Amino acid sequence: MTDDTADDDTATASDAWFAAEGAASAETEDLAEGAALGADDLARRVREGSAPAPDDWPTVAVETGFADDETDYESALREATLAAARATVRERERADDQQLIHAIRAADDARRTANELAERVAEWGGSLFELDGGPDHAGDEPEAATAPDTADAGVAYARSLADRDPDGPTEAHVVSLAKRVATLADEADRLEAYVEDHAPVVAPNLAAMAGATLAARLCSLAGGLEQLAKKPSGTLQVLGAEDALFAHLRGDAPSPKHGVIYTHDYVRNTHPAEGGSAARALAGKLTIAARVDHYSGDRRPELEEELDDRMATIRARRGGDGE
Amino acid sequence: MVTVSDADTTLPDGVQRRTFEGKESLATRGEPVYGEPTDGSWRAWDPHRSKLAATIESGLDTGLAADDTVLYLGAANGTTVGHVADFAGRTYAVEFAPRPVRDLLDVCETRPRLFPLLKDAREPATYAHVVESNVDAVVQDVATRGQAAVAARNAQFLADDGRLVLAIKARSEDVAREPQAVFEDVRAELRETFEILAETRLEPFHDDHLALVARPR
Ligand SMILES: C[S@@+](CC[C@H](N)C(=O)[O-])C[C@H]1O[C@@H](n2cnc3c(N)ncnc32)[C@H](O)[C@@H]1O
Numbered sequence: 001m002t003d004d005t006a007d008d009d010t011a012t013a014s015d016a017w018f019a020a021e022g023a024a025s026a027e028t029e030d031l032a033e034g035a036a037l038g039a040d041d042l043a044r045r046v047r048e049g050s051a052p053a054p055d056d057w058p059t060v061a062v063e064t065g066f067a068d069d070e071t072d073y074e075s076a077l078r079e080a081t082l083a084a085a086r087a088t089v090r091e092r093e094r095a096d097d098q099q100l101i102h103a104i105r106a107a108d109d110a111r112r113t114a115n116e117l118a119e120r121v122a123e124w125g126g127s128l129f130e131l132d133g134g135p136d137h138a139g140d141e142p143e144a145a146t147a148p149d150t151a152d153a154g155v156a157y158a159r160s161l162a163d164r165d166p167d168g169p170t171e172a173h174v175v176s177l178a179k180r181v182a183t184l185a186d187e188a189d190r191l192e193a194y195v196e197d198h199a200p201v202v203a204p205n206l207a208a209m210a211g212a213t214l215a216a217r218l219c220s221l222a223g224g225l226e227q228l229a230k231k232p233s234g235t236l237q238v239l240g241a242e243d244a245l246f247a248h249l250r251g252d253a254p255s256p257k258h259g260v261i262y263t264h265d266y267v268r269n270t271h272p273a274e275g276g277s278a279a280r281a282l283a284g285k286l287t288i289a290a291r292v293d294h295y296s297g298d299r300r301p302e303l304e305e306e307l308d309d310r311m312a313t314i315r316a317r318r319g320g321d322g323e
Numbered sequence: 324m325v326t327v328s329d330a331d332t333t334l335p336d337g338v339q340r341r342t343f344e345g346k347e348s349l350a351t352r353g354e355p356v357y358g359e360p361t362d363g364s365w366r367a368w369d370p371h372r373s374k375l376a377a378t379i380e381s382g383l384d385t386g387l388a389a390d391d392t393v394l395y396l397g398a399a400n401g402t403t404v405g406h407v408a409d410f411a412g413r414t415y416a417v418e419f420a421p422r423p424v425r426d427l428l429d430v431c432e433t434r435p436r437l438f439p440l441l442k443d444a445r446e447p448a449t450y451a452h453v454v455e456s457n458v459d460a461v462v463q464d465v466a467t468r469g470q471a472a473v474a475a476r477n478a479q480f481l482a483d484d485g486r487l488v489l490a491i492k493a494r495s496e497d498v499a500r501e502p503q504a505v506f507e508d509v510r511a512e513l514r515e516t517f518e519i520l521a522e523t524r525l526e527p528f529h530d531d532h533l534a535l536v537a538r539p540r
Contacts, residue, residue, distance in 0.1 A: 011451065013457075015451075017452045047455075051448060051451040052451065054454050054456040054479065056457065058413075058455060078435060078438060081439055084440075085441050086428060086443070088421060089352065089424050092421040096421075218429045239396055294422060295400070296420075296422075296423055297418075299495070300505075301498040
C-alpha cells in the first residue's frame with residue numbers, strides 16, 4: 001500500500017493517517033504493521049500528516065486491514081484525533097501566554113538592568129574621562145559625553161563609551177561595562193520585538209486594543225490570560241497599582257483610579273477630570289477582549305470600535321481637552 | 324410535549340421542536356455541554372448561540388439529514404458541532420485556535436463519532452489525510468476574513484450532491500463596509516465554485532450575518 005506513487009491531486013492509500021510507514025509490505029502483514037504504529041504514532045500522523053486530496057478513508061482502512069469494519073475504524077479515528085488534539089493544545093498552551101509573560105518580564109529586567117548599569121557607567125566614566133580631561137576622549141561624542149539625565153541618554157552614553165579604545169586597566173573596566181550595557185539594551189529591544197510579534201497571537205483582541213506591550217503586562221500581572229479573563233473589570237483597572245490599593249484599604253490613601261493601564265493613550269491623554277471614566281471604560285473593554293481571547297479566540301474588531309466611540313464621548317465632555 | 328409546525332418539514336431527523344421550561348426551542352438528543360435546558364435526553368439548541376440553529380430557525384432548508392457525514396469548519400468550543408454530532412454521522416470538527424479546543428474535547432468525550440482536528444481551514448491538505456471524501460455536508464462558521472475562499476478550498480471534500488451550509492459574518496470581511504456590499508462580493512466569489520440554492524439573513528439572532536446553502540458546481 002505504500003508503493004502507490006500517484007502524485008498531484010489524487011490521494012493514495014499511503015497518504016492516509018493510518019498508513020503504515022516504510023517499505024511496502026505483503027497484504028497479510030498490513031494489519032500487524034498498522035497495529036505496530038501504536039497509538040502515539042497514529043496521533044502524530046494525524047497532527048503532522050497531509051494529503052493532496054481526501055479519499056474514502058473508512059473503506060481504505062477496512063480494505064487494507066487497518067480496521068475490521070467501520071465501527072472499528074471510527075473508534076481508532078476517535079482515539080487518534082482526540083489524542084492529537086490534546087497534544088497540540090497542551091503544546092501550544094505551554095508555548096503561548098506563559099512564554100509571553102516570561103518574555104515581557106525578561107524584557108523589563110533587561111531594560112531595568114541596562115539602565116541601572118548605564119547610570120553606573122555614566123558616573124564612573126564621566127568622572128574618569130573628565131578627570132583625564134583630554135579633548136581626544138570627550139571630543140567625538142560631545143553630547144553623549146556630558147552627564148546623561150534620562151535612561152535613554154544613559155544607554156546612549158554607554159554605547160558611545162563602548163566604542164572607545166581604553167587607555168589603561170581602569171578605562172578598560174569602564175569600557176567593558178559600557179559594552180555590557182549596550183548588549184543588554186539590544187537584548188531588551190529584541191525581547192520587546194518578540195512581545196510585539198507574539199501578543200497578537202496569544203491574545204488578538206486584547207493586543208489590538210491595549211497594544212502588545214500592555215496586553216503582555218496585563219497577562220503578566222494577572223499570572224496568565226485565563227486568570228486575566230476571570231477577573232472583574234474593576235480589578236483589571238487597578239492591576240499594577242497594588243501598593244496604592246493596599247494603602248487605600250488601610251485607609252491611608254484614596255482608591256487608585258488605574259494601574260498599568262495608565263500607559264494607554266486613552267487614559268494618559270484624557271483630561272484628568274475624566275481620567276476615572278476613561279480608565280473604567282478602557283478596563284471594561286479590555287476585560288471583554290481578554291475573555292473573548294481566552295474563551296473563543298475569535299477576532300472581534302467591533303470591540304475596538306465600541307471603545308473608540310465610548311472614548312470619543314468621554315473626551316467630548318471636555319471639549320477636546322487632553323487630545 | 325412536541326409541537327409540530329410547518330417549518331418541521333425542513334428539520335433533519337434527530338432535530339425536533341420541543342418545549343423547555345415553557346419555551347419552544349430546537350432540540351437534539353445528547354449529553355448537555357454548556358448548561359442548556361434539558362428534557363429527558365433532549366437538550367435545547369439555542370439560535371442565539373448557534374448560527375446553524377438560527378439558520379434552521381429562519382426556515383432555510385439546509386438539506387442536512389440524520390446520519391450525514393459532516394465536515395464542520397470553525398468548531399470553536401463545540402457548541403454547534405455538538406448538536407450536529409447528536410443527529411449526524413461521522414462529524415469532523417476543524418478549529419485552529421487551541422484555547423476553544425479544550426472545551427471542544429469535552430464535547431467529543433460523550434460523542435463517539437465527533438472527531439476534533441486542530442487545523443487551519445485554509446489548508447485542507449493538512450487534514451485531507453484524515454477527513455474522508457464525499458461528505459454529505461460542509462458546515463462553515465469561521466468568522467474570519469476570506470470566508471468564501473475557505474468554502475471554495477474545502478469544496479473538494481463534498482459529494483457531488485452534497486451541501487455547503489455557510490454562515491457569513493460581514494464584519495469579519497470588512498468592519499467598515501456595508502454588510503450588503505460584503506455579502507454581494509461573497510456571493511460572487513462563491514459562485515465560482517458553488518451554485519447558491521437559498522439564503523437568509525440571521526437577524527434577529529445574529530446581526531449582519533448571512534446564511535447560505537449551496538451545492539458544488
Ligand atoms: C464564530 S466562531 C464559531 C462558533 C461555532 N461555530 C459555534 O457555533 O459553536 C468562529 C471560529 O472559527 C475559528 N476559525 C477562524 N478561522 C479559522 C481557520 N482558518 N481555520 C479554522 N478555524 C478558524 C475561530 O478560531 C473561531 O473559533
